[in-house]
Amino acid sequence: QKEVEQDPGPLSVPEGAIVSLNCTYSNSAFQYFMWYRQYSRKGPELLMYTYSSGNKEDGRFTAQVDKSSKYISLFIRDSQPSDSATYLCAMRGYSSASKIIFGSGTRLSIRP
Amino acid sequence: EPEVTQTPSHQVTQMGQEVILRCVPISNHLYFYWYRQILGQKVEFLVSFYNNEISEKSEIFDDQFSVERPDGSNFTLKIRSTKLEDSAMYFCASRGTSGGYEQYFGPGTRLTVT
Numbered sequence: 001q002k003e004v005e006q007d008p009g010p011l012s013v014p015e016g017a018i019v020s021l022n023c024t025y026s027n028s029a030f031q032y033f034m035w036y037r038q039y040s041r042k043g044p045e046l047l048m049y050t051y052s053s054g055n056k057e058d059g060r061f062t063a064q065v066d067k068s069s070k071y072i073s074l075f076i077r078d079s080q081p082s083d084s085a086t087y088l089c090a091m092r093g094y095s096s097a098s099k100i101i102f103g104s105g106t107r108l109s110i111r112p
Numbered sequence: 113e114p115e116v117t118q119t120p121s122h123q124v125t126q127m128g129q130e131v132i133l134r135c136v137p138i139s140n141h142l143y144f145y146w147y148r149q150i151l152g153q154k155v156e157f158l159v160s161f162y163n164n165e166i167s168e169k170s171e172i173f174d175d176q177f178s179v180e181r182p183d184g185s186n187f188t189l190k191i192r193s194t195k196l197e198d199s200a201m202y203f204c205a206s207r208g209t210s211g212g213y214e215q216y217f218g219p220g221t222r223l224t225v226t
């Protein structure tokens with residue numbers, strides 16, 4: 001079983017739709033959960049991070065973590081064409097220097 | 113807004129040559145990382161560096177790789193004898209010790225080994 005699994009898509013939705021992106025993981029040691037956005041041939045850009053289970057909201061973005069199910073989600077409300085990118089879920093353990101383990105990324109396209 | 117910078121943006125080298133990829137982390141950050149992403153694949157951890165030593169390295173980071181913080185601002189990744197399979201995007205990341213604890217990534221260096 002892979003440590004982090006993410007549906008690669010592509011996912012195409014109309015502008016204004018609510019987008020739901022998800023990842024599952026197998027390692028119970030993960031404590032910090034992140035979502036990064038990556039445009040083609042660019043570096044990952046941190047969007048959201050959460051510690052342990054719960055929800056976190058930032059503008060149009062909501063991150064959810066359910067540690068009991070080992071399942072994390074990112075919701076994008078009122079999606080815009082500029083949201084078109086690859087979204088990477090990522091997670092790490094508790095230690096300060098912990099490496100990040102990334103999912104394979106979901107390619108999202110928002111149709112005007 | 114402070115950001116991680118990397119040079120060069122694209123490096124082409126011949127198999128067997130040495131390359132040095134350079135990074136300038138965010139100025140008050142103390143943890144530094146290198147990741148790579150082979151085209152079409154996931155971002156993979158290579159090495160973490162703190163207090164002038166390697167904290168952790170992956171199985172990819174073999175004896176051909178080394179890292180160094182030669183001065184107070186730069187962080188480098190050296191590949192001693194490049195192979196075709198080293199062709200990838202290499203990302204540097206850095207992390208602070210207070211406030212936000214997460215890693216911020218540079219724009220990457222695209223390494224092409226011919």
